[in-house]
Amino acid sequence: MKQISAPWVSDPATQAVCEALTKGGAQALFVGGCVRNALLGAPVSDIDIATDAYPERVIELAEKAGLKAIPTGLEHGTITIVCDHTPHEVTTFRRDVETDGRRAVVAFADTVEEDAARRDFTMNAIYARPDGTVLDPLSGLPDLQARRVRFIGTAENRIREDYLRSLRYFRFHAWYGDADAGFDADALAAIASNLDGLTTLSRERVGAELIKLLGAPDPAPSVAAMRSAGVLSHLLPGADDRALAPLIAIEQAAGAAPDPVRRLAVIATPEDAATLRLSRAQLQRMTRMREEAQASTSIEELGYRYGDDGGLHETLLRCAFFEHPWSEDLRQALHHGAAARFPISAADLIPDFTGPALGKKLAELEARWIASDFTLTRAELLTS
Structure with missing residues (x-):
């Protein structure tokens, strides 16, 4: 039987939270991103635990064990249990009662199978017991191992439950999918036939999802698939992703870390980006980078005005826009300007x-x- 052995699983704080639940007769199952990433050997930032105990019972068991319980999402069945300053989101098994494409009315469920069935992708419906033993009620493990992003059940139904899942599909493919294997044809067809649903989403949710997608090591194949499915132009009418793949290659040549705002600048106009409800700082950075990259300002002046790091953004974008290969001479020019003092x-x-x-x-x-x-x-x- 498959088992995960990541350090966070055996962490005393995490085990204490699980023990507080199981000693009271409740189930405690790790689920979602922490299990998925542990199986992939990727970093884990948040620990989510699913349980058959109802929220009031979760609070009772946590307090009985001397742990702090915070009702962060009581109406959705989520209690945050803090142990040794580490938060653990504990959520009661749920099932969808009603959906409208934006939000769901949920009811508590009794089985892990019901809880798994309401999730988006098979790779996100893998669970693990406190000892790391993997539970795979919907056979998501083979999909994860093949890096295949597949909707649970029918893609059409999953998307109509929450239209944001169309964007999440591309985001998860960018982070966890096998680009060489291509994209699921049924998923793309369902996404393309439900484009109008994207207009019902808040622009904040859309913007946040795009930023997460563009932070992936290489989001270019996913963004290209978004364009082919009609999603990109539906969200950002002025978008053009032709320079994104060259930008990523140039970033890699320069040893530059992924920057989602820089990547957005190579795709979207400032007018389009302004509709995404980004933070003021993000929008200002994106607009400045795009305008400077397309201006005639010298590389040396970019270094002088924005420093080595700041000027690098505009320089990478300029290389991508004008099909100029990366050269260490460009870095030296930036440094020369950054060191100058008027x-x-x-x-x-x-x-x-x-x-x-x-x-x-x-x-x-x-x-x-x-x-x-x-x-x-x-x-x-x-x-x-």
């Missing part, structure tokens, strides 16, 4: 210049200094 301050120009004229003169001298490859001295600038 030798003139406002105090050097006062009282001859004040107000708007002072700002204009400073900008004029700075432009001349940059054009000289940062070589003009303070004296040369002031006497010119």
Whole structure:
């Protein structure tokens, strides 16, 4: 029988939470991302536990064991149990009673099979006992091992229950799917026939899902599949993903870590991105990177204005947009600009210049200094 042996499974805090439930006669089963990632050897950030105990009973058992229980999602059956400062989300087995494509009305269930049947993909419906023994009620393990993202039951039904699952399909394929094996034809057909459902989703949910997708090591195949299915243009009418695959290749050549906002900048216009309800900081970064990448600003000036790291974003994007290969000369140019220090301050120009004229003169001298490859001295600038 398959068993997971990741460090988090045997962690005393996690075992204490499981023991609090099982000592009271309840089931405690790890489920979802923690099991999936452990089986793949990927990092685990959150620990989710499914149980047949109802929320009030979960709270009772946790408190009896001296653990802190927080009703973070009581109406959905979720209690967060904190042990040794580590949160564990404990959720009662559930089944869907009613769905409208955006949210579900759920009822508590008694069996793990019912709980598994309401999930999205087979790879997310794998459970494990506290000792790591794997339970696979819907045969998701073979799909996970083959890195095959497959909807539970009928793709059409799963999508109509929650239209966000169309985006989640591409996101999970980007992170866990086998790009060489391609995409499930039934899934793509169901997604393409339910595009109108995407308009019912909040733009915050759409934006968050896209950012998660674009943070994958190589999301280009998934984004291309989104385009082919009509999803990309439905969400972002001005989107163009032709430069995404080149950008990822350039990132890899430069040793740059994935940055979802940078990748969004190579796909979407600022107008489209603004509809995604991103944070103000994300939207400003994305807009600046895209505009600077398509401007005539020198690489050295990018380094001067944004530093080594900041200027790297625009440089990578520029390479992708204009089909320019990565070169370490570009990194050196960035560093050269980042190390430069403008030798003139406002105090050097006062009282001859004040107000708007002072700002204009400073900008004029700075432009001349940059054009000289940062070589003009303070004296040369002031006497010119």
